[in-house]
């Protein structure tokens with residue numbers, strides 16, 4: 001393909017006053033109060049996976065060297081209540097909400113968590129666990145602005161090296 | 176019986192009681208409490224000097240003196256040497272016992288006052304410690320750079336540290352309460368007096384800033400902070416506080432606040448989209464013009480919302496480039512179309528740079544509207560391209576025309592020569608005219624040759640065939656046509672895999688590709704953007720073929736294909752162009768031994784197929 005293709009749909013923010021939405025997504029960054037050990041991480045993973053399956057929360061949590069970022073999708077009341085709880089959680093601080101928007105559909109099929117365990121052996125088989133370089137590309141159902149946001153969040157958590165797989169993520173990266 | 180009863184009481188008394196008899200002061204009676212003090216061995220009958228027990232030596236001396244003088248004595252808080260863990264203190268009363276007016280012994284009476292004594296000693300230690308702390312506090316308050324003070328409930332100064340006198344230059348004899356308010360800057364005075372009174376009334380502390388006159392007459396900003404000293408449960412009686420000079424910080428932060436407000440005002444006044452972003456690349460501020468231009472608030476735009484404003488076809492590349500810049504710190508620059516609140520896209524240059532100073536890195540971005548320039552340039556480029564093409568076409572036309580005219584001129588020359596030989600003219604003037612005609616014919620031939628040679632050399636149309644990368648040449652051609660491609664939102668597909676190279680004249684291949692592709696971009700179907708497929712492949716006979724197929728409006732082909740390629744035969748009179756394009760393509764191809772085929776369906780599209788070499792010639796190869 002030589003010339004540009006013009007098929008990408010425009011992703012525009014919802015018009016003002018438009019309130020009928022069944023879903024929303026929230027993205028935040030935060031700092032762990034103290035570095036999380038493998039055991040801390042596994043406990044968090046277990047707890048979140050259990051609760052998120054129960055409340056139909058999907059998304060992804062990223063952790064590295066005390067940097068935390070999470071995107072989650074749920075029904076608005078569920079998402080708001082969850083964010084409230086997370087923001088009050090004493091395990092992290094400096095919770096900075098980046099986006100809180102209605103969405104028309106989910107982009108993540110489940111909830112998972114990506115980090116570098118000190119002892120990766122036990123983790124690889126864990127349901128919902130991902131090594132940072134295995135984090136899938138931001139789904140194409142996200143607007144490009146949101147996909148860029150997810151990439152920046154990934155960059156902020158993992159730094160420029162491990163975020164490399166995401167560089168393939170945006171449409172047309174292979175050109 | 177009564178004696179016995181008395182003895183019982185004495186024995187059980189909680190104070191120690193003993194009697195000592197004779198010059199040697201032998202113990203005669205020891206109650207239980209005293210026995211506890213004297214130790215386990217029974218001392219009854221022993222002289223006190225032998226069984227000294229807990230008594231210190233000087234007390235033994237005093238016992239002797241009391242015995243001798245008959246004057247009673249009380250040793251207060253006398254420390255006893257018992258085996259117990261801590262020291263034991265007793266008040267020991269020594270009373271002479273008289274027998275017939277003669278001293279016959281002593282009555283020893285010991286009351287344990289250890290607890291009282293310990294309390295007294297602690298108090299003493301505390302007093303010493305308090306004096307030490309007091310001294311330290313004084314040193315501290317008088318050496319710290321702050322002025323410290325104590326105010327009573329009525330607002331009268333009880334104490335002010337010497338720094339106040341140093342700062343204000345007032346003599347130590349001045350009346351503090353009268354002079355202090357006068358040293359406060361007139362603009363701050365009322366406020367300060369009101370605030371401190373309000374705080375005192377409410378029984379709370381205060382913290383405020385005001386200007387105080389220095390010894391040199393300059394007013395300096397001071398921070399006054401004080402807390403009430405609470406005397407439970409009543410009113411606070413004193414406020415203790417400190418006065419810190421904050422002039423420089425205040426000037427600095429004032430300047431910074433002013434600077435920030437001015438910068439923001441500036442940013443909000445500039446008719447450009449301006450924004451700042453965190454080191455992680457999240458936009459945190461969009462200026463007012465951005466909101467006006469986009470019709471969206473900062474909140475609606477969000478941390479990466481500027482991407483939403485870009486033309487959908489440009490968003491992915493823009494996002495990718497931004498992520499790259501955040502990762503590397505490289506400046507960001509590109510030209511994009513940005514959507515205005517009314518839905519119109521205008522071209523903008525987006526630039527962003529990272530600022531790193533002591534406040535940490537931040538990104539500053541600006542989007543400059545270059546739409547007018549961009550459009551003007553596009554128009555100029557299109558005109559330039561059209562002119563260049565027309566020029567090329569005309570050159571080629573001149574070349575081919577001169578080539579085509581060669582034969583008729585040759586024929587004319589033949590006829591003329593024959594006429595000259597066969598016919599005679601009576602008129603002498605005729606001979607002269609024949610000579611002129613001959614000359615004119617020669618001249619015409621020469622001119623045609625020169626014309627052809629000039630254009631040929633200039634345009635490289637006669638350049639020898641070379642091996643060409645079809646894809647390369649096609650990409651060059653498309654680069655020249657990019658304005659049309661963008662304008663029509665065309666998708667051009669290029670597939671030269673089956674036959675990547677072609678031996679041909681470079682200028683000729685360019686000319687053919689240019690004409691066929693621009694043709695496809697011209698005759699666009701009104702309901703869909705053009706989709707042009709350029710394919711280089713080998714025919715069944717192994718000969719190189721080029722196909723240019725479009726989904727445009729198509730055309731009605733005459734029964735004979737020839738007229739399509741006639742010069743000036745315009746298929747679509749409503750669309751501009753010199754009309755010589757296809758004629759030239761045809762001429763180029765046939766002059767190099769190939770041929771051109773066309774198939775078309777109205778409303779569906781057109782396909783041109785170029786057979787570079789004649790089937791008949793090399794079909795068997």
Ligand SMILES: Cc1cc2nc3c(=O)[nH]c(=O)nc-3n(C[C@H](O)[C@H](O)[C@H](O)COP(=O)(O)O)c2cc1C
Pocket residue numbers: 044047048051052057061068070072082085086087089091092
């Ligand atoms: C970084 C981080 C991410 C979290 N993510 C989730 C989550 O996705 N889902 C969830 O149910 N709890 C999550 N939690 C846990 C909640 O903060 C909270 O502990 C949990 O919901 C239980 O709340 P409760 O003790 O008030 O019931 C997270 C905690 C931290 C520190």
